[in-house]
Amino acid sequence: MQATVFSPHDHTHCVSSAISNAQNLCVERGVRLTPVRQRVLELVWRSHQPIGAYELLAGLVKEGFNSAPPTVYRALEFLCTQGLLHKLEGINAYVGCCNPDTPHQGHFLLCKDCHQAQELDSQYISLAIKLSADQHGFEIKRHTIEIVGICQACLDKPKKLESKL
Amino acid sequence: MQATVFSPHDHTHCVSSAISNAQNLCVERGVRLTPVRQRVLELVWRSHQPIGAYELLAGLVKEGFNSAPPTVYRALEFLCTQGLLHKLEGINAYVGCCNPDTPHQGHFLLCKDCHQAQELDSQYISLAIKLSADQHGFEIKRHTIEIVGICQACLDKPKKLESKL
DNA sequence: TGACAAATTGTTATATTATAACCTACTATG
DNA sequence: CATAGTAGGTTATAATATAACAATTTGTCA
Ligand SMILES: [Zn+2]
Ligand SMILES: [Zn+2]
Ligand SMILES: [Zn+2]
Ligand SMILES: [Zn+2]
Numbered sequence: 001m002q003a004t005v006f007s008p009h010d011h012t013h014c015v016s017s018a019i020s021n022a023q024n025l026c027v028e029r030g031v032r033l034t035p036v037r038q039r040v041l042e043l044v045w046r047s048h049q050p051i052g053a054y055e056l057l058a059g060l061v062k063e064g065f066n067s068a069p070p071t072v073y074r075a076l077e078f079l080c081t082q083g084l085l086h087k088l089e090g091i092n093a094y095v096g097c098c099n100p101d102t103p104h105q106g107h108f109l110l111c112k113d114c115h116q117a118q119e120l121d122s123q124y125i126s127l128a129i130k131l132s133a134d135q136h137g138f139e140i141k142r143h144t145i146e147i148v149g150i151c152q153a154c155l156d157k158p159k160k161l162e163s164k165l
Numbered sequence: 166m167q168a169t170v171f172s173p174h175d176h177t178h179c180v181s182s183a184i185s186n187a188q189n190l191c192v193e194r195g196v197r198l199t200p201v202r203q204r205v206l207e208l209v210w211r212s213h214q215p216i217g218a219y220e221l222l223a224g225l226v227k228e229g230f231n232s233a234p235p236t237v238y239r240a241l242e243f244l245c246t247q248g249l250l251h252k253l254e255g256i257n258a259y260v261g262c263c264n265p266d267t268p269h270q271g272h273f274l275l276c277k278d279c280h281q282a283q284e285l286d287s288q289y290i291s292l293a294i295k296l297s298a299d300q301h302g303f304e305i306k307r308h309t310i311e312i313v314g315i316c317q318a319c320l321d322k323p324k325k326l327e328s329k330l
Numbered sequence: 331t332g333a334c335a336a337a338t339t340g341t342t343a344t345a346t347t348a349t350a351a352c353c354t355a356c357t358a359t360g
Numbered sequence: 361c362a363t364a365g366t367a368g369g370t371t372a373t374a375a376t377a378t379a380a381c382a383a384t385t386t387g388t389c390a
Contacts, residue, residue, distance in 0.1 A: 004301060032386090034338070053376070066340060073377065074339080089254040090309050092376065109303050122297040128289035129312055136169060136283060137317030138274050144255050146309040147294055152302030197357090199367070218347070231369060238348065239368075257347065333390085340383070347376065354369070360362090 004118045005048075006111065006151040015045040018096050022084050025100060031082065036065055040075040041084055041096070049115045050093030088117060090146045095119070105142050111151035118151070169283045170213075171276065171316040180210040183261050187249050190265060196247065201230055205240040206249055206261070214280045215258030253282060255311045260284070272310040278319035 026033040083103035248268035
């Protein structure tokens with residue numbers, strides 16, 4: 001059992017290191033982490049759980065950025081392309097990537113109780129998918145792996161009403 | 166290499182057997198495969214590729230059914246709950262389930278060229294996911310596994326423009 | 331520097347996907 | 361038939377996402 005996003009931790013540290021890591025990466029890659037883009041990245045990380053485009057947009061507006069949807073969708077597209085964010089298709093929400101240095105598609109555990117998303121990088125899952133695809137002569141471009149359930153921390157808590165995530 | 170949805174086949178047979186199978190299942194389960202529900206199921210199967218809610222709605226309208234969104238969304242919810250359809254979250258589209266007798270979540274290969282969806286039932290993938298979840302003390306409720314790429318048949322065809330599926 | 335191309339952002343409008351709320355009609359059962 | 365439960369009709373609106381084009385900023389190099 002390892003430390004995860006589900007366990008308590010100093011999240012301001014996660015945020016600031018994600019940002020500075022992103023800044024370095026963008027410099028290395030010769031792409032621009034503009035103010036809107038950085039702000040969106042920061043808002044995603046700060047939320048500590050998957051967050052939707054329009055909620056991010058509301059955050060931008062509060063700080064004087066433009067309030068039209070394309071603003072945030074463009075930033076999200078850039079950040080996802082750079083591997084700094086992942087989109088969770090099942091809930092139309094975005095999470096920060098924990099390891100953006102090596103671009104990849106993530107595997108996610110989504111807790112339907114606390115709404116945290118834990119990114120995995122399981123070689124077993126990757127391999128199993130590769131094998132299945134090979135059996136069908138199928139060439140993989142990308143994949144979506146989203147596992148919904150209850151995290152350890154929530155299982156340990158006294159039971160309460162469940163949302164319908 | 167096995168026979169798949171990607172290979173040519175008599176699809177009218179797929180449709181009719183899916184429908185009669187669904188009818189039997191619903192009787193067994195004491196639930197009602199009403200005309201709208203059956204028609205939606207048929208439209209999904211007939212399309213021979215994942216199909217969206219509003220396209221289905223257009224199909225219903227042509228045949229004199231009600232034309233408001235709740236009509237089709239209710240039918241889709243019923244059919245998904247009964248395991249007769251699966252929703253592909255990555256593209257907001259629906260496909261018929263090939264084995265609705267034993268309810269399950271599917272694993273899908275989605276070809277971005279011919280837009281066919283092949284449902285898998287890989288024990289390797291299921292096991293790999295189970296192992297990853299167990300490592301984190303995570304209790305799985307459901308999952309979304311969608312693998313996007315190019316199918317064997319399309320790889321064999323002369324290369325042409327690719328959509329951005 | 332100043333001209334230009336490329337990238338980014340602003341702005342307006344609209345497309346696409348999905349649900350809420352409330353009412354009516356049908357169905358099964360005693 | 362009464363009546364409770366299920367399903368469908370209808371209207372409105374919420375939530376998510378993109379198209380199209382104009383304005384601005386940035387990088388490049390003559
Ligand atoms: Zn990641
Ligand atoms: Zn949890
Ligand atoms: Zn299935
Ligand atoms: Zn194909």
